[in-house]
Amino acid sequence: MSWKDTAEPVLTRMPAVRRPEGHVPFRRKLGWTAGVLVLYFFLTNVSLFGLGTSTDAFGRFRSILAGSQGSLMHVGIGPIVTASIVLQLLGGADLLGLDTQNNPRDQVLYQGLQKLLVVIMTALTALPMVYAGFLRPAPAVAQSLGVSPSTLQFLIFVQVFIGGILILFMDEIVSKWGVGSGIGLFIIAGVSQRMVGGLLGFNELLGRGNDGIIATWVRVIFGERELSGSLLTPAGIQDVLLGPGGQFQVGLLAVFTTFAIFGIVVYAESVRVEIPLSNTRVKGARGRYPVKLIYASVLPMILVRAVQMNIQFIGRILNDQWAGMPAWLGVYGEQGQAQEGLFYFLSPIQSPTDWMWFAGFGGGNEVWEILLRVGVDLTVMIVGGAVFAIFWVKTTDMGPEATAKQIHGSGMQIPGFRQNTRSIERVLEQYIPQVTVIGGALVGFLAVMANMLGTIGGVTGTGLLLTVSITYKLYEEIAEEQLMEMHPMMRKMFG
Template sequence: MSLKDSLEPIFNKLPAVASPEGHVHFKNKLMWTLGILVLYFALANVPLFGLSADSIDLFESYRAFFAGASGSLMLLGIGPIVTASIVLQLLVGADVIKLDMSNPSDQAFFQGAQKFMVFVMIVLEALPQIAGGYIQPDQALAATLGVGTGVITFIIFIQICIGGTLVLFMDEVVSKWGIGSGVGLFIVAGVSQQIVTGLFNWTSDSSGLPTGFFPKWLYIVQNVEADFLFSGDGIMFMLVSGGILALVSTIVIFLLVVYVESTRIEIPLAHSAVRGARGKFPVKLIYASVLPMILVRALQANIQMVGLLLSGKGITFLGEFSGSKPINGLMYYLAPIHSPYDWIPSLVRETFTSYGAPVPAMWQIGLHVLVDAFFLIVGGIVFALFWIETTGMGAKPTAKKIFNSGMQIPGFRRNVGSIEKVMLRYIPKVTVIGGAFIGVLTLVASLLGTLGGAGGTGLLLTVSIVYRLYEDIASEQMMEMHPMVRSFFGQE
């Protein structure tokens, strides 16, 4: 018996959200999506019972695309789902696990394996944070209840596991009963909240300036001399501390992503049985979407977590940390760029001085930027290729989908092989170009920073996901009005 045959019965017994038996009306899909969104916000505001205020969030710098909220039931966010996807895509892509993703049976096995891996990752991401002392129990509460801190720690662990499981099933509800995906929805919710906060928050930061862009400029106009603002230091102050660079970056990235999302190659199609019935199959420049960027950043986040846990145990050969920020060694170079404070020399000096750590040399800062560029561009290409193969977007599954819908490419024989050959001319090349392009765009956004500290990756993901959500809603409305269109998308 093969490994697949041995594991399949186990995966089939895993709890799952029931799939709809027929077509789910658009209004119902919208209600399910909005309901899950409200539930997400509610759970993100439920604090973990027994958690000490001294606890450190290892994924604080990655909140924009890991979703969730520090110190809440949503502590892990979508981290376990994304990490499980990375592991499986690498195993399938490297042929360690041999699966034909165009085979429905293998697709079902992959989905079962991914769900099982998510449960494993929930435990593997929670336990090291507890064992490393980053998630700490409230000793005063333990004394009040008359129990040991170990009991409180166990209660916190159970809550984190419950939160991680809820995220998994909420994602499944949205995927089966709603519009888009839960992972995308949670990212949009978290980043949107950060951007709104970055515009209107009146709370002061460590420099004494209000955090929000508009309150900040009201303060600057009233309290800062014009002579200083138009000096060399003043211009740098307005660009970085004043948030102008972040505002411009946010607007430019928004416009660029919308433009790129609408850039596509359209392959003409004609119905084999209905004369005059024609259509087009769009191959977008960002064919694999920007979701592979989550996988790249999640890979970096998990590498950083390993370094942080080792550093906490006094093992510093990979680098030392100040809080959750690497300050030297290999971990410094492997850390993602989040804002101008990570690469502009004067700002890097200011940041490292506040940590009481030696300031990196110019060549070290440059190497840090180059390593992050390599991660984003090469990682974007690799994960984009894995993504289309494991999600049924490759040339072969796409050709089968077109063939089964009764469509064909004019001028070619009506068989799967002919359609596949045409798809092979476009899909792999566009996937590579799109993966590299989105990596460059993420790097630029990360270098310039964004409003609310959402980060280049978070902003990029949000704009792209919202654009695709808009397209999904338009598609759902079209299928509602024209039921025959559903057959092309494989829906009943």
């Protein structure tokens, strides 16, 4: 008996959102998408009951996790991403033995296995957060309820776990009934919220931290805030570029980097090789299959960052729980960030203050240590971006073989070639593998560069790349949905 037979009764009974039986009208899709988005924003503002003090275990990775510190959405999409990494690695090594392209039973098992892993990862993520001291119960609340702090601690764990399950089903609702994917929608929402706050926020008036770009420079212009020197001095120029007092989110460099990344990603999304197609059923009907430069999209970057995030998460747990942790493994500061040791070199560059030693930043580390950390981050992101892009293409049926079957099954063919799957696959093999590697490496490089130069709102380069790319794809999908609504014959032609 194989593992499939053993696990099938459990995997096929995992709770799931029912698929629509027919075509979902475009307006209804927009309604479901907007409804889930409103629910997401509501849940990010529901604080965990009984929570006292808390420390953000994810730190600067928060912007790409689509979660909110201390709320029901505390874990965000982290468990979903971690489960995807595990499945991609197992699938890439062909250890699962599942044929998700041709076998309907294996497709159901794969989806059930993915959901089961997300549930397990949600529990494994919530447990150390609550019981390792990152989310501490409030003694006053426990006393008022007449329960022990450990009971309140368990209640906080249950809330975090339920929040992780809710975001799983919200993602499934958007994927089946809405436009795009829930993960992409939540990332756009979280990053956009931080960017708007970083641009327009008057936070100091409300006692919520530093002001945004407009508020900061309005204060400078009216003399309420002074620069380190005049604009003609090195100190003044540094303040203009990196922000007064080293607040890189409000500097001119952050503004330039943000708009440059927008332009580069939109341009890269439009760069493509278009393979001509003709329809064997409808005479004169022609089309093109685009192989984009960023063929695997920017989503594999989430997987790379998730690996780094989990490594740093383990480091923080070890630092909090292991009093005698050796210095070569990691030395942590008051902010909970690694300052020396292995975990320091494995931590990604998140802002200009992490590496610009010549501007007085760098955390007091030696130049060679900073350069080594930058080199490790670049290597991990470029190589990891290419590797995970390959895994992504294989597991999402975007490879040459799966794509050739889809094209052939829709009644299309490449003019001048035989009408079979193998002919189409040979043509696609000339483009897809190479473009996948180049696109994945390019996105990894852009993510590191954006982090090193800074972005509006400090959303990190990966968060900015994801937002631009997902928004662009969402625009394309909305345009396609509208086209299908206007021309039902096209919907029948392309299935």
